[in-house]
Amino acid sequence: MFRVILIIILFFTTTLSCFSQQIHYYSDNFYGGVTGGGYNPTFSQNTGTILLNIPSGSIIRKAFLFYSATKWSNQPNFPGELPLLINGTTVFLDTSYSLQNKFIESEGIPNSDADYVTLVKDISDLNSIQNQSVINIAPPHQIGFPVYWEYYILILYQNNTMQETALDIFINDQDCKAIINYTITPSNEIDLSKDVALALNTGAICDTVGDGSFVFVNSFPIGLIGGNEFNSPPVFCSSPSGNFYYENNVLHGLTDDTSDSLMIGSDVIANIKDYIVNAPIEVKFEYQSTQGPRTNVINQLFLTYTSPCDTFSTTLTPDTTICYGETLQLQATGGVSSGSNTGYEWTAISDSAAIDDLSCTDCPNPVFSGDKSQVYTVRIWNSDSCSVVKPVRIGVSQPEEIKTEMLRSICSFSTGKITVLDLPDKAVQLGAVTPNGDTISPSLEDVFSELAAGDYSVFYIDEFGCSVDTLITVEPIINTVAQFNAYPKKGTAPIQINLTNQSQNATDYSWWLNNEYQGNSFSGFYTDTSGVYEIELIAWRNDSICADTTSFTVIVFDSLVVTLPNVFTPNNDGVNDYFNIETNLPVAYELSILNRWGNVLFENKGKLTKGTHNLWNGKNKSGEPVTDGTYFYMISFLLDEDDVNCEVTDCEVRKNGFVQVFGK
Numbered sequence: 001m002f003r004v005i006l007i008i009i010l011f012f013t014t015t016l017s018c019f020s021q022q023i024h025y026y027s028d029n030f031y032g033g034v035t036g037g038g039y040n041p042t043f044s045q046n047t048g049t050i051l052l053n054i055p056s057g058s059i060i061r062k063a064f065l066f067y068s069a070t071k072w073s074n075q076p077n078f079p080g081e082l083p084l085l086i087n088g089t090t091v092f093l094d095t096s097y098s099l100q101n102k103f104i105e106s107e108g109i110p111n112s113d114a115d116y117v118t119l120v121k122d123i124s125d126l127n128s129i130q131n132q133s134v135i136n137i138a139p140p141h142q143i144g145f146p147v148y149w150e151y152y153i154l155i156l157y158q159n160n161t162m163q164e165t166a167l168d169i170f171i172n173d174q175d176c177k178a179i180i181n182y183t184i185t186p187s188n189e190i191d192l193s194k195d196v197a198l199a200l201n202t203g204a205i206c207d208t209v210g211d212g213s214f215v216f217v218n219s220f221p222i223g224l225i226g227g228n229e230f231n232s233p234p235v236f237c238s239s240p241s242g243n244f245y246y247e248n249n250v251l252h253g254l255t256d257d258t259s260d261s262l263m264i265g266s267d268v269i270a271n272i273k274d275y276i277v278n279a280p281i282e283v284k285f286e287y288q289s290t291q292g293p294r295t296n297v298i299n300q301l302f303l304t305y306t307s308p309c310d311t312f313s314t315t316l317t318p319d320t321t322i323c324y325g326e327t328l329q330l331q332a333t334g335g336v337s338s339g340s341n342t343g344y345e346w347t348a349i350s351d352s353a354a355i356d357d358l359s360c361t362d363c364p365n366p367v368f369s370g371d372k373s374q375v376y377t378v379r380i381w382n383s384d385s386c387s388v389v390k391p392v393r394i395g396v397s398q399p400e401e402i403k404t405e406m407l408r409s410i411c412s413f414s415t416g417k418i419t420v421l422d423l424p425d426k427a428v429q430l431g432a433v434t435p436n437g438d439t440i441s442p443s444l445e446d447v448f449s450e451l452a453a454g455d456y457s458v459f460y461i462d463e464f465g466c467s468v469d470t471l472i473t474v475e476p477i478i479n480t481v482a483q484f485n486a487y488p489k490k491g492t493a494p495i496q497i498n499l500t501n502q503s504q505n506a507t508d509y510s511w512w513l514n515n516e517y518q519g520n521s522f523s524g525f526y527t528d529t530s531g532v533y534e535i536e537l538i539a540w541r542n543d544s545i546c547a548d549t550t551s552f553t554v555i556v557f558d559s560l561v562v563t564l565p566n567v568f569t570p571n572n573d574g575v576n577d578y579f580n581i582e583t584n585l586p587v588a589y590e591l592s593i594l595n596r597w598g599n600v601l602f603e604n605k606g607k608l609t610k611g612t613h614n615l616w617n618g619k620n621k622s623g624e625p626v627t628d629g630t631y632f633y634m635i636s637f638l639l640d641e642d643d644v645n646c647e648v649t650d651c652e653v654r655k656n657g658f659v660q661v662f663g664k
Contacts, residue, residue, distance in 0.1 A: 022301070023099060023171040023349045025120065025377065027187035027389040028156060029311050030061060034167050034304050036154040037254060038201050038241020039137050039231045046233040050135040050153055051254055053245035058157035063124045064169075066152040066201060066300055069095055069117050081425070084151075085138035087128035093140070096395060097121045099171060099350055099375055116203075118171050118299060120391075122319065129155070150299060152201040152241055163248045166190075166307040168389070172298050178287045180298065185280040187379070187387045188307035194249035195259070196273040197304040198283070199242030200225070203297035206237035208265055208288070213296045215263050216284040217275040223263035224288065230256040230266060239297075240266035246304040273305075309386030316378060321395030323466035328368040328394060335364060335380045345379040349391075368394055399468035400424060402458050408475045409453040411546030416451035416474035418458060427460040432472075453545050480505045482539035482548040489552075492559040494528035499535065506539035506548075530558040560585050560639060560653055567660040570618030570625065578614035579633075579659060588638040591615050593631055601626060618661055628662050 033055070039048035054060075065086075081094040097119045129135060137151055156167065166188045174180060190196060198217070205213055205226040212226030225240060232238035243254035251259040257269045272281070285298055314334030322328050335343025342362040348354040350373070355361060357370030368374075373395045381387040402420055409416030423430060423446055432440050435454035443449045448456070453476035461467045481504040486497060499522060501509065511522035514534050527533070533554040540547035563582040570577050579593075586609050593602040593616060601620045615635075619625055639651040 022182050022184075023173050024168065024185070024187075024347075024389055025099075025171050025349070025391055026062075026064070026169040027167060027387070028062070029164060029166040029188050029307055029309055029386070029388060030156065030158060031164055031311065032058060032061060032157050032159040032162050033165050033245055033247030034154065034156050034302075035133075035245035035254075036152065036199060036201075036302060037135075037231060037243040038150065038152040038229060040150045040203070040229045040238040040241060041139050041232055042149055042204075042235050042238050044233060044235040045139050045141055046235070047136060047138045048151075048232050050137065050151075050231050051243065052133045052135060052153070052155060053252070053254065054131065054133050054155065054157050055159060055247070056131075057161070058159040060124055060130060060155055061158040062156040063122070063126065063129060064154045065091070065121045065123045066154070066171075067093060067119050067121075068150045068203060068299060069093075069098060069119055070115070070149070082140035084140055085136075086123070086126060087132060087136055089126060089128035091121065091123065091126065093119065093121070095119065096373060097393070116297065120171075123153075129153075150201065150203045150239065150241075152300065154302065159247075164306060164311060165246060166305050166309070168303040170301040170303070172300065176296055178290065180285045180296075182283040182298075182301060183280045184283060184301065184303055186303055186305070186307075187389055188309040189385050190273075190276065190279065191249075191306045191308055192273050192276060194273070194306035195246070195251040195271045196276060197244060197246050197251040197259075197302070198270050198272045199244050199257075199302040199304070200263075200268040200298060201241045201300040201302075202239045202268060203299050204237055204295040205239045205297070206295070210289055211295065212288045214286045214288065215270075216282075216286070217270075217272045218277070218282050219284075220275045222261065222270055222272070222275070223267075225263050225265065225268050226288075227266040237295075240268045242269040242302065244269045244304075249306045251304070307386070309382065312382045312386075312388075314380045314388055314390065316380075316390045317392055319393040319395070321373075321397050321464045322368075323464065324371060324396055324398035330358075330366050330368060330376075330378075330392065332364045332378045332380055332390070334382070334388075336382050338381070338384055341381055341384060343381050345381070347377050347379070348374060349377055350375045370394070370396065371398075372396055395464070397462055397464045397466040399427075399460065399462050399466055401468060402460065402470040404458060404470070404472055406472060406474055408477045409451055410477045411453060411479065411540075412542045414450045414452045416449075416453060418448040418451065418456060418472050418474065420446040420458065420460075423460060424462070426462045428463055429461040431459055433457040433459070433469075452543075476546050478546050478548055480539055480541050480546060480548045482506065482537050482550040484535075484537050484550065484552070486535060486552050486554055490555045490557070492557045493530045494526070495556055496524065496526045497533070497554055498524040501537070503537070503539040503548075505541055507541050508539070508544070510538040512536040512538075527556055530556045532556075558585060560587070560637060562637065562653075562655065564633075564635070564655060564657060565659060566657070567662065568618070569662045571663050577617065579616035579618070580612055580614045581608075581635075582612045583608055583637070584610060586610055586640060589615075590636050592634045594634070595626075595631060596629075598632075601631070618663055625663050626661060628664060630658050630660055632656070632658055 035052040037050040083090045098117045168186045208226040212224045228238040243257045245252050251271050253259045257267045263270050316332045317330045337343040346361040354374045358366040360366045375393050377391045379389050405419045407417035451474050456472050457469045459467050459469045483502040485500040509520045511518040536551040538547050538549050561584040568576050588607045590605040635655045637653045
């Protein structure tokens, strides 16, 4: 009846389907076995137990902890570091281990969308799991919604007395939809005469009544899955995880999982060899209901089988963290080139664009030059049909700029203080470089005290040896007052400017005149040249960093200088024929010539430029030459305010005098 129901359901398959998409994270082929199991506390913080199978005489070849991080729609960021206890040993969880395969875990549930990322941590060297088939997990204690859940531990155990076992790990990389398809291409040929195990780690598949998912392998329906995980406490929607082990060509179920060819309820492992003709393998998950919200998540798929491929040795650069701005030479070995296959194929799985951060993708030793943490996989080929996939995590540490508070220092004393705020937890050393180039340590925790005024480079070094410098200026409290008096403050050339130093709380001085140093004592200067004179005084007490500065501008103007004749001879001999004047400034003028009885004989006015000008040729208003004799002149000059300061120099100047005329 169950199979009949599955066949009928096929006719009502919705067209809401996802394209095949998943991350091929890891594969291996070795002598030994594989065991895995999950614990899904969901919203609880209860301790759970995972029952595995590790035969005596075996050693851990590889152990992975898979877990999920959740960012709810009202959270700005994914959570920070949290402690998980595995058999009593603390393992810290944080998103630095994330594959950044963000996907939405629900569809159609208002205000409940959550971004998921898969986090993978290599725990092969964790002492508390060595030779242990019982794994106790205590999740982190959190306030409000827990953000880490759905833990799964997969262990590859080496045992040279056993048959070969091949394994491929695939990680979900697509949002929840009514239909989700996966195309699984194993790294090695599959021996279909032996068991082929498909095990799942799921999330939020709450039951098989209305929330379950039908599973298909190469279009064969193999069951309806959903319900609470056996290993988890009785909490809401813990969702099933496949508990199994595979060794010597045979699949074995653990806890409530069975090794038959079907998946039912919380039993999410199956021997799928009878559904396979050749690779790739198509796996489809179809939501039980075609209506309403969906919360089904497939976190990981594990394919375990026996392969006719030979085992072969490979090496790969271990997970490494470098400092921002550095490069890393990666190195893989064991690949064998064949035809167009170079033996190596690199893939960026955190961010597909990050493949451009590798100098090559088909070589054994690319150079990484990215500026963000990434996870890559390299497929290492032994032949055209036999390979392994190994991941490498490259962390890029970029320490944050330090936030500080500063207390100013009284000049000539060391009373300043720098307090570092919120020093990152990963900081292992805190220090500062003084203005003199000396390196100092905090006088108290995160506090540098007794600091003189000046620039300090505060730094910390993180656990990876990376550092960041932040320039902090300890500002001085200056009680020195630079002050001087200039007298006069303006005038016309030539002029003597006198200076009086009136500074307070100062012992040393530096005088400057138009940016030229005048020494530490300067009483004034004389000039016969007009212009702008910038006077600056820098005063300090003992330490020049505590200086105060003041300045003043003195403007010196030109005075009007006019040369007037007392005799001229208008006889047309080309020598001294005119009453001419010479002026050193441009002026407007008015001229009157009078005889001895006070009669005006000649008048003239206009504008003159700087220089010599002929103002009278010795003739009267009628154009007739005047008789020889003495004549009285009156002349006024009006200066342009652009040339002189009328507050300092009279802008209107009058001159009276006599001139002798000899025309014959």
